[in-house]
Amino acid sequence: MPMSDQELVELFHDVARASHQREVRNNDALARGSGQSRCLLTLSGLGPVSQRRLAAILGIRSASLSELLGKMESRGWISRTPHPEDGRTYMVELTEEGKAEAMRHRSAGNSASGELLAALDSDQREQFGTILSIIKQHYQELNKQQQ
Numbered sequence: 001m002p003m004s005d006q007e008l009v010e011l012f013h014d015v016a017r018a019s020h021q022r023e024v025r026n027n028d029a030l031a032r033g034s035g036q037s038r039c040l041l042t043l044s045g046l047g048p049v050s051q052r053r054l055a056a057i058l059g060i061r062s063a064s065l066s067e068l069l070g071k072m073e074s075r076g077w078i079s080r081t082p083h084p085e086d087g088r089t090y091m092v093e094l095t096e097e098g099k100a101e102a103m104r105h106r107s108a109g110n111s112a113s114g115e116l117l118a119a120l121d122s123d124q125r126e127q128f129g130t131i132l133s134i135i136k137q138h139y140q141e142l143n144k145q146q147q
């Protein structure tokens with residue numbers, strides 16, 4: 001008998017919750033700083049970027065990003081310098097220490113991803129990716145309609 005929509009959604013949330021709990025147990029420091037981790041990994045792929053553009057890429061408010069960057073700056077992971085053309089914003093880039101931390105986070109993420117998907121064969125992974133992409137696109141369209 002097929003699962004109901006509610007059962008499928010509950011199962012999805014159960015898997016997400018179990019994955020997060022395992023991540024916390026396996027690497028508490030990385031799990032607690034998931035916003036910082038996401039920012040580190042994004043910056044490692046971009047190089048120097050304006051704070052305004054980084055907020056847009058991460059999809060967070062400028063004030064939230066400022067707070068996040070303040071924490072990262074105090075750890076020595078990023079540097080902020082005035083934008084050369086627009087003095088109202090800053091350029092953000094990883095320091096050498098930040099690049100090393102980003103590599104550490106990427107490695108931990110790769111390990112967690114492999115563990116999460118280890119139960120799936122290659123065809124199932126392909127199906128899973130397709131289904132998640134469809135759901136993501138649907139939510140993006142719903143969000144556009146609400147704006």
